[in-house]
Amino acid sequence: MAQWGQLGFQDAASPLMEEILFFHDHTLVLLALLTSFLGCFSLNMLMNRYTLRFVTHGQELETVWTSLPIVVLLFLAMPSLRLLYISDEVSTPEMTIKSLGHQWYWSYEYSDFKDVEFDSYMIPTDDLTSGHYRLLDVDHRAVVPTDTSVRVLVASADVIHSWAVPSLGVKADAVPGRLNQLSFLISRPGIYYGQCSEICGANHSFMPIVLEAITPNHFLEWVNKMAQLT
Ligand SMILES: [Cu+2]
CATH class of the missing domain: 1.10.287.90 (Helix Hairpins)
Structure with a gap:
């Protein structure tokens, strides 16, 4: 961040x-x-x-x-x-995530796995606990594996948004009716913050993107846990 x-x-x-x-x-x-x-x-x-x-x-x-x-x-x-x-370049991705922009939150679908999808809302200032960043942290982080080439398909459900994470050097417009793609390979575990980068309405500043990068093994454990929840 x-x-x-x-x-x-x-x-x-x-x-x-x-x-x-x-x-x-x-x-x-x-x-x-x-x-x-x-x-x-x-x-x-x-x-x-x-x-x-x-x-x-x-x-x-x-x-x-x-x-x-x-x-x-x-x-x-x-x-x-x-x-x-x-x-x-999106060269042979090992995993694909679909991210949909909504007014005003992002939703994530892990289409490679069964039943792994969730919405990711910003945590309101009043609900912040210590260690949370105001206007940047979300209730459900998008978890991704490190050392894996991940493709993100970006689209929108309503107006144009933009999916951007500066520390990964990626940004793609989320356009309704159109599928854009970007890819990244995260080299080390960590939490990476991004924001919607296309003025999309009243709460444009309140739909951050949070990626939690963990090792592939931990990622698979997380996927299993998510699939059991639904
Ligand atoms: Cu937006």
């Missing part, structure tokens, strides 16, 4: 988010280098008469400042496109 005073992204909990963080840092380095270089260059032009003459009638320099940005843009575009396609 987000931390107080946080400036960057949340810690990565999936390989995809690690790549996104890496790309962000890569872009930031390029940006810092470019800004400082151009800043110095502009200042130099203002201060120094010789530089000004060299800049206004310099054929070689014009060639360089036309081609260099192309190279810089390529260095940004290549990893960016690579990441775009990686994040869209």
Whole structure:
């Protein structure tokens, strides 16, 4: 989840988010280098008469400042496109969860197992106990196994919602009558928070997503318990 005073992204909990963080840092380095270089260059032009003459009638320099940005843009575009396609890839999922957006809660169906489905409502502020996060915790967390490639099918029962978990680097619109998919592999056990990311009505801010990642063995125990409950 987000931390107080946080400036960057949340810690990565999936390989995809690690790549996104890496790309962000890569872009930031390029940006810092470019800004400082151009800043110095502009200042130099203002201060120094010789530089000004060299800049206004310099054929070689014009060639360089036309081609260099192309190279810089390529260095940004290549990893960016690579990441775009990686994040869209749903390669042979080991498990599928269906998540439906409702006004205003999420429901989950574990279609690989019999009778495992539930609604997930935010815990109202008055009912919070210690250890719960306000506006983020839910009454039924979606439990998922770690080290397993999980596919989430996202759709909606009423208006457009959006299923997003920042620390996993995933976000998909939940559109009524349409099935969107995303996939993730959680690398370590933990509790990962997300929120509806499409303004969907009065209680848009009150339909968080909570994933509880546990080891595959514990996950199977949980599935058995859930199936017995219904
Ligand atoms: Cu929503």
